Amino acid sequence: MASNQSDYPVQFSVDYPDRPLNRLTTLVRLIMVIPILIVAALIPGFVNSGQAGTDQVSISIPLVWLPLVLILVFRHKYPRWWFDWNLELSRFVYRIEVYVLALRDEYPSTDDHQAVHLDIDYPDAQTDLNRWLPLVKWLLAIPHYIVLAILGILAFVAVVLGWIMVVITAQYPRALFDFIVGVIRYGARVQAYAFMLTTDRYPPFRLDP
Numbered sequence: 001m002a003s004n005q006s007d008y009p010v011q012f013s014v015d016y017p018d019r020p021l022n023r024l025t026t027l028v029r030l031i032m033v034i035p036i037l038i039v040a041a042l043i044p045g046f047v048n049s050g051q052a053g054t055d056q057v058s059i060s061i062p063l064v065w066l067p068l069v070l071i072l073v074f075r076h077k078y079p080r081w082w083f084d085w086n087l088e089l090s091r092f093v094y095r096i097e098v099y100v101l102a103l104r105d106e107y108p109s110t111d112d113h114q115a116v117h118l119d120i121d122y123p124d125a126q127t128d129l130n131r132w133l134p135l136v137k138w139l140l141a142i143p144h145y146i147v148l149a150i151l152g153i154l155a156f157v158a159v160v161l162g163w164i165m166v167v168i169t170a171q172y173p174r175a176l177f178d179f180i181v182g183v184i185r186y187g188a189r190v191q192a193y194a195f196m197l198t199t200d201r202y203p204p205f206r207l208d209p
Contacts, residue, residue, distance in 0.1 A: 009121035010192040012185040020170035069134040078125040141194040155183040182207025
């Protein structure tokens with residue numbers, strides 16, 4: 001289990017806003033996000049896959065998972081283009097999620113990383129990954145699904161409170177911001193372990209970097 005963020009091969013962060021947030025766009029955020037959601041929904045697998053246990057506050061990440069399991073088991077390879085596809089797709093959807101949750105005002109870009117940072121180390125399948133673990137990682141991650149389900153409910157409450165505070169004060173309370181980002185970070189690590197299959201290191205039970 002990693003002791004700090006630099007020691008774990010999945011890193012996620014969101015820059016805290018350095019200026020007041022827009023109250024008007026926050027009020028109509030769920031309407032404004034519709035166009036980019038339509039784009040994301042056209043990506044195969046968008047509706048059917050996602051971060052286990054965080055559906056209350058997150059958007060599904062469309063991952064090409066089962067074929068990757070077979071490639072790792074039978075060929076013990078992790079194609080670089082497959083990794084890049086899943087990583088960039090995840091970054092895109094996390095930008096949408098951060099916008100929906102009103103953590104930032106920037107409209108989600110389809111390519112620029114903006115203020116949302118997701119970095120995952122590309123694994124050397126021969127040395128970093130056990131070829132048989134992909135068959136059971138989703139099962140081994142069950143304790144995390146339970147924790148994420150609880151955190152998802154708490155994060156939903158935090159999002160509602162944060163939304164109200166932004167509408168009233170144009171500021172997202174830092175404590176709520178950090179908690180929500182922490183929940184997303186937790187889910188990103190579980191996803192990378194169980195479904196992106198980029199690491200065999202079991203995700204830590206913590207929200208902080």
